[in-house]
Structures are given as C-alpha cells and as structure tokens.
Amino acid sequence: MANDQDKILDEVTNSDYKYGFFTDIETETIPKGLNEDVVRLISQKKGEPEWMLDIRLKAFRHWQQMEMPQWAHLKIPEIDYQDIIYYAAPKQKPKLDSLDEVDPELLDTFSRLGIPLEEQKMLTGVAVDAVMDSISVKTTFREALAEKGIIFCSMSEAIREHPDLIKKYLTSVVPATDNFFAALNTAVFSDGSFCYIPKGVRSPMELSTYFRINAANTGQFERTLIVAEDDSYVSYLEGCTAPQRDENQLHAAVVEIVAMDNAEVKYSTVQNWYPGNKEGKGGIYNFVTKRGICKGKNSKISWTQVETGSAITWKYPSCILLGDNSYGEFYSVAVTNNHQQADTGSKMIHIGKNSRSRIVSKGISAGVSNNSYRGLVKVVKNAENARNFSQCDSLLLGDKCGAHTFPYIEVDNPTAIVEHEATTSKIGEDQIFYCNQRGISTEDAVALIINGYAKEVLNKLPMEFAVEAQKLLQISLEGSVG
Amino acid sequence: MLTIKNLHASINGKEILKGVNLSIKPGEVHAIMGPNGSGKSTLGAVLAGRELFEVTQGEITFNGKDIFELSPEERSREGLFLSFQYPIEIPGVSMVNFMKTALNEHRKHKGLAPVTASDFLKLMRERKELVEIDSALTNRAVNEGFSGGEKKKNEIFQMAMLEPKLAILDETDSGLDIDALRIVANGVNKLKKPDNSTIVITHYQRLLDYIVPDFVHILYNGRIVKTGGKELALDLEEKGYDWIKNELEE
Numbered sequence: 001m002a003n004d005q006d007k008i009l010d011e012v013t014n015s016d017y018k019y020g021f022f023t024d025i026e027t028e029t030i031p032k033g034l035n036e037d038v039v040r041l042i043s044q045k046k047g048e049p050e051w052m053l054d055i056r057l058k059a060f061r062h063w064q065q066m067e068m069p070q071w072a073h074l075k076i077p078e079i080d081y082q083d084i085i086y087y088a089a090p091k092q093k094p095k096l097d098s099l100d101e102v103d104p105e106l107l108d109t110f111s112r113l114g115i116p117l118e119e120q121k122m123l124t125g126v127a128v129d130a131v132m133d134s135i136s137v138k139t140t141f142r143e144a145l146a147e148k149g150i151i152f153c154s155m156s157e158a159i160r161e162h163p164d165l166i167k168k169y170l171t172s173v174v175p176a177t178d179n180f181f182a183a184l185n186t187a188v189f190s191d192g193s194f195c196y197i198p199k200g201v202r203s204p205m206e207l208s209t210y211f212r213i214n215a216a217n218t219g220q221f222e223r224t225l226i227v228a229e230d231d232s233y234v235s236y237l238e239g240c241t242a243p244q245r246d247e248n249q250l251h252a253a254v255v256e257i258v259a260m261d262n263a264e265v266k267y268s269t270v271q272n273w274y275p276g277n278k279e280g281k282g283g284i285y286n287f288v289t290k291r292g293i294c295k296g297k298n299s300k301i302s303w304t305q306v307e308t309g310s311a312i313t314w315k316y317p318s319c320i321l322l323g324d325n326s327y328g329e330f331y332s333v334a335v336t337n338n339h340q341q342a343d344t345g346s347k348m349i350h351i352g353k354n355s356r357s358r359i360v361s362k363g364i365s366a367g368v369s370n371n372s373y374r375g376l377v378k379v380v381k382n383a384e385n386a387r388n389f390s391q392c393d394s395l396l397l398g399d400k401c402g403a404h405t406f407p408y409i410e411v412d413n414p415t416a417i418v419e420h421e422a423t424t425s426k427i428g429e430d431q432i433f434y435c436n437q438r439g440i441s442t443e444d445a446v447a448l449i450i451n452g453y454a455k456e457v458l459n460k461l462p463m464e465f466a467v468e469a470q471k472l473l474q475i476s477l478e479g480s481v482g
Numbered sequence: 483m484l485t486i487k488n489l490h491a492s493i494n495g496k497e498i499l500k501g502v503n504l505s506i507k508p509g510e511v512h513a514i515m516g517p518n519g520s521g522k523s524t525l526g527a528v529l530a531g532r533e534l535f536e537v538t539q540g541e542i543t544f545n546g547k548d549i550f551e552l553s554p555e556e557r558s559r560e561g562l563f564l565s566f567q568y569p570i571e572i573p574g575v576s577m578v579n580f581m582k583t584a585l586n587e588h589r590k591h592k593g594l595a596p597v598t599a600s601d602f603l604k605l606m607r608e609r610k611e612l613v614e615i616d617s618a619l620t621n622r623a624v625n626e627g628f629s630g631g632e633k634k635k636n637e638i639f640q641m642a643m644l645e646p647k648l649a650i651l652d653e654t655d656s657g658l659d660i661d662a663l664r665i666v667a668n669g670v671n672k673l674k675k676p677d678n679s680t681i682v683i684t685h686y687q688r689l690l691d692y693i694v695p696d697f698v699h700i701l702y703n704g705r706i707v708k709t710g711g712k713e714l715a716l717d718l719e720e721k722g723y724d725w726i727k728n729e730l731e732e
Contacts, residue, residue, distance in 0.1 A: 436553070437566075
C-alpha cells in the first residue's frame with residue numbers, strides 16, 4: 001500500500017516550471033561584489049539625495065558586523081556575498097512618457113508572464129508596477145489613482161518626489177538594523193513600490209507589483225512601503241517569477257506597512273520564484289522581511305501568502321498590533337516539493353488593548369522537501385483582552401518529506417486568550433480511489449483534495465489571483481501524490 | 483454487460499477470490515450474498531479497479547471491453563459505479579465541486595461539452611428530490627461529518643447524478659435504519675432503466691424486499707456456490723449460512 005502511494009505521489013509531482021524562460025535584453029550591470037563604493041554607486045545610479053545614501057551607508061556598516069541567522073530549520077549553503085551583482089537594469093530610454101517607449105522585449109516578457117502592460121490589454125481593476133531585476137519598468141493606471149490622491153509609483157521615484165513621506169516611514173517598521181537580510185536590503189535595495197493612500201480614500205482598484213528576476217548572477221533586493229492613512233483601504237498583491245538556472249540567486253526583500261486609525265491593508269503574495277530542479281540544483285533563496293504596524297485604533301492588516309516557489313524560503317510576515325482594537329491576520333499556504341525548504345510563519349505582537357489576531361497556516365510537503373511553520377504570538381503587559389487564534393495544519397504527500405511546527409507563545413497579561421491548534425495529515429490512497437471511482441483522474445483528484453485543504457486561505461485572495469493560485473498549487477505538486 | 487470468467491484475486495499473497503464466474507445482461511438485477519469474509523466486497527473492489535487487490539487469473543469484460551485494460555477512472559466513465567460500503571470523507575472539497583468535476587469527466591468521455599452552472603444546479607436539485615436526500619448535505623464537504631445513513635444516501639445521490647450502466651451496491655443497507663433503507667432502495671428503483679444493471683452485495687434478505695433481484699448468488703470461500711431466483715434469498719434467511727456449509731461438505 002505504501003508503495004502504491006509512493007507511485008501515485010511520484011506521478012503527480014513531476015512537472016516543469018513554466019516561467020523559466022530568459023529574456024535576452026541588453027542589461028546594464030555593475031561589477032560583482034559589495035563594499036561602500038557599490039552602495040554609493042547604486043545610490044548615484046538612482047539619482048538619490050544625500051539623506052538616502054546616509055541611510056544606506058549606515059545599514060551597510062551595521063550589516064558588516066552581523067552574522068547570517070542560523071536558527072531556522074533550513075540547510076543554507078554558504079553564500080558568497082562578494083560573488084553577487086547588486087545592480088542590473090534592462091537598458092531603455094531614460095524617460096518614459098508613453099508606453100511606446102518601453103522596450104518591446106520587456107512588454108513581451110511581462111505579457112508572457114500574464115501581465116500585459118499595454119494600456120488596452122491591462123488587467124481591469126488592477127494597477128501594476130512591473131519590476132525587472134533592479135528597476136521598475138512601468139507602473140500602470142497612475143493617473144486614475146492620482147485623481148483620488150493615491151500615490152503608486154516605484155520606490156526610486158518616491159525617494160526623489162516624495163522625500164517627506166519616505167523619510168518619515170521608510171525603516172520605521174523594519175529598522176535598518178532589524179536583521180541580517182533587512183540590513184543588507186536597506187544598503188543595496190534598488191527598486192520596489194511605494195503606495196500611499198490618503199485619509200478617507202478607498203483604493204478603487206487592486207494595486208500590485210510584479211517582480212521578475214532576469215539577469216544572471218544578480219541578487220534582487222526590492223523595497224516596498226505601503227502607508228494607509230486614517231479610514232483608508234487598499235488591497236495589494238505581489239507576484240514573482242525567475243528564469244530557470246543552475247546557480248542559486250538571492251532575493252532579499254523588505255516590505256513595510258503602516259495602517260493608521262480605522263485603516264485596512266490587505267497584502268497578498270503569490271510567490272513562484274524558480275524552485276530549482278528535481279535534484280535540488282538552482283533556485284532562488286527567498287529571504288524576506290515583511291512587517292506591518294497597526295498604528296491606529298481599529299486598524300487592520302491582513303497577510304495572505306501562497307508560497308510555491310524558491311529553493312529556500314525564510315519569511316515571517318508579521319503584525320505589530322499597537323492600536324487599540326487593532327486586528328492582524330496571516331493566512332498562508334506553503335508548498336514544498338522535491339528539494340525545496342521553507343521556514344515560514346508569522347509574528348503577532350499584541351500591544352494595544354483588545355487587539356486580536358488570527359493565524360491560519362497550511363503546509364503541504366512532497367518529495368524530499370522540508371516545510372516548517374514558525375510563529376510567535378506575544379502579548380505585552382498592557383495589552384488587556386488580547387486575543388489570538390492560531391491554526392497550523394500540515395499535509396504530507398509521501399513519506400520522505402518533513403513537516404515541522406515551531407510555535408512560540410509569550411504572554412505577559414492574564415486577560416489574554418491565546419489558542420493554538422495543529423494537525424498533520426496525509427492524502428489517503430482511499431480518498432484518491434474514491435475520486436477515481438467517480439471518474440476523476442488521480443492528478444485531478446490530488447488537485448481537488450489540495451485545494452479543499454487550502455480553501456480557507458485561497459478564499460482570502462482576490463478573485464483573479466485565487467484562480468491562478470489554484471492552478472499553481474496543482475502545477476507545483478504535479479508528479480507527486482498519494 | 484458484464485462477464486466474469488474464472489476470476490482469482492488476492493491481497494498480500496492471500497487468495498480471496500478463487501474462481502468466480504458470473505454473467506450479467508442489460509436490465510438484470512443480481513444479488514450477491516454470503517457470510518463475512520466470503521469475498522463479496524473484494525469482488526466489488528476488483529471490478530472498480532482497486533490496486534490493493536492483485537488479480538492473478540481470469541478475465542472480465544465490461545461492455546465488450548477488457549476491464550483490466552481500463553484505469554479505475556476509465557471504468558467509471560464507461561458507466562461502472564461502486565456504492566462504497568464505507569464512503570470516504572474528503573475535507574474541504576464541496577459536494578458541488580466534486581460532483582461537477584466527476585460529471586464533466588463523464589461528459590468529456592462521451593464527447594459532450596462541460597455542463598453549464600445553471601444546468602448543473604438544476605440537475606442536482608432534480609436528483610436530490612429523486613433520492614430524497616437532504617438539500618443541506620450537498621452544500622457540505624464530501625461526506626465530511628455525515629452520519630452513516632447520510633453517507634449511504636449520498637452514494638445513491640452520486641449514482642443518480644452519474645447514471646451508470648452497471649451499479650455495484652456494496653452493503654448499501656448496512657448501518658441504515660428501516661426508513662433510510664426504504665428511501666435508499668426507492669432511490670435505486672427509481673433509477674432503474676431497461677438497459678442498466680445492478681449488483682446488490684448484501685448479508686441480509688431485508689434489502690431484497692425492496693430491490694427485487696432476478697438472480698441470487700451465494701458467494702462462499704471465494705466461489706459462487708449456488709445460484710437461484712429471489713426465493714433463494716428467503717431460503718437462506720430461514721436456514722442460515724450453515725445450510726450452505728453443510729450442503730458443500732456433504
């Protein structure tokens with residue numbers, strides 16, 4: 001019986017990464033390696049003001065004193081930080097007044113990824129900031145958003161055009177010295193998105209950033225900042241893919257979110273970086289720091305992530321629940337197959353009174369992969385009536401993969417209620433046979449069962465992306481089930 | 483419709499079926515009775531293509547096709563339906579989604595376009611009434627948290643949706659109270675058409691009061707040892723399985 005299951009598993013988890021193509025476009029890169037001059041060069045290329053360079057240099061000097069974190073349940077091969085290119089930009093004309101001036105190669109690349117940037121073909125209701133390697137290629141629907149007072153632009157542009165906002169909020173949630181990868185990101189980040197929702201405004205469309213790594217031997221370090229003023233609302237999405245390569249590539253991003261009184265920010269991620277091949281060669285190292293602060297009363301931040309890609313994932317989207325009655329959510333589906341490793345989860349820091357949080361984590365492991373949930377729920381002394389519910393489920397496909405749960409709970413207030421539930425299950429051969437008997441193939445049966453298992457999380461995604469995510473789950477596990 | 487010749491099947495090296503012969507024509511209802519461990523459920527599982535069992539000898543043709551050439555899902559699409567003795571729970575997968583996926587696979591097999599959402603919902607409503615299944619059940623996940631009786635009703639509902647040529651009811655009566663038994667049996671009878679056939683696997687004659695068989699076979703120790711009309715079931719009820727055992731030993 002175990003053999004049958006393994007056979008079925010093998011059949012269902014062997015498919016190819018469909019975003020593995022490479023765009024042959026002229027790219028401007030700087031020499032490999034990292035030192036103060038490189039940091040200065042990046043800042044100079046971006047035409048940044050002096051204050052920004054200072055932030056970068058401070059972060060860089062701090063980073064040099066830091067060690068890479070070793071506590072995660074991951075086997076990370078040694079990374080030579082001097083062997084990485086820290087800036088790569090597809091060459092194009094300096095000023096983009098209309099889309100006609102965007103290189104057709106770039107338009108074609110994003111179009112192949114399902115992200116048309118041409119005005120007439122754009123996804124309705126979704127504004128996109130398209131980022132390739134170190135720079136933002138194009139941001140759509142800017143004018144329509146500007147009418148409402150919403151700022152949605154690349155981070156480089158924001159630093160130049162909205163210095164007051166950037167000075168106020170950048171590194172306010174994730175300090176430059178927060179951790180090894182955040183410090184590195186602060187020193188060398190090259191682009192990303194900035195989004196500002198003014199008081200009382202509900203964003204009329206979904207805002208999204210699509211990240212594409214294209215150039216070889218480069219690292220991608222993007223920086224995203226979302227600020228939602230009082231009584232505002234925004235739903236934000238990010239997607240990511242990379243070409244198929246034998247070498248590992250580093251992606252170390254930082255996302256910061258600030259939500260003021262009664263503001264709500266939904267942040268959804270569909271992460272599909274190249275995971276490496278079936279033997280575990282190549283793939284992206286995805287070491288990301290994401291944190292939001294519910295600064296105002298009744299504010300709400302919701303993280304939803306579908307993680308199917310990357311060779312190694314290290315990421316813990318978190319909420320600091322500072323405002324009274326604030327609410328933090330984390331919904332996650334993390335799939336690991338073949339040799340992939342993931343150590344992911346969330347942190348909920350309860351500071352405000354009556355602050356509430358909810359964590360729903362669904363891990364799916366196949367092949368010889370390892371999938372860990374790591375989460376912290378912390379209730380400080382003054383956080384009266386804080387409430388947390390965490391649910392961590394693991395689904396195993398086959399008997400060579402691992403699922404691990406590392407929950408940390410620190411409560412300093414006796415009125416807090418913190419609950420943690422965890423389950424581990426396997427897809428049964430009998431479930432698959434039951435589907436078969438009704439005419440459903442094994443592959444479709446597995447997809448059906450996985451999607452059923454992950455439904456609570458997938459339902460949290462905006463519609464168009466939920467459909468994509470479902471397909472992605474299926475593809476990620478093709479060739480692996482039982 | 484179905485011809486089984488000298489079927490031998492085993493699990494983990496232990497032979498369960500030891501030469502079963504059976505022939506079923508369109509429109510016929512066959513009951514297979516026998517004591518525990520005689521191989522009744524194994525026969526159903528082998529017909530449906532469960533890989534747990536190894537077929538060591540014999541042949542089965544279904545609608546003129548060699549059944550061993552067909553995967554379990556192909557057998558289903560060809561019109562073979564197994565009502566499970568112990569229906570399986572699939573958490574998180576809604577009945578609507580499950581049934582729609584199954585139905586569309588059957589339609590694709592017949593060269594038909596996928597069913598539209600409104601036609602599908604209409605069909606569901608119609609078939610639910612036919613088998614008197616509670617409306618709320620189909621809004622839940624497949625068999626999740628269903629009572630024993632609800633699970634069995636759900637099997638017959640799925641049968642009503644897929645309209646099989648050959649339905650194998652594996653102990654559909656077990657775990658049902660008398661009212662549920664009547665509802666389930668009535669459902670099966672309403673689905674009866676002149677050209678479809680049914681195999682009823684059961685311990686007890688009780689179900690056969692409702693689903694009246696054309697033939698009754700007694701399976702004992704991996705073989706069909708006696709075949710008769712519906713009165714055979716009554717004899718069996720009266721005399722018990724020892725009657726068969728004694729007769730065989732004589």
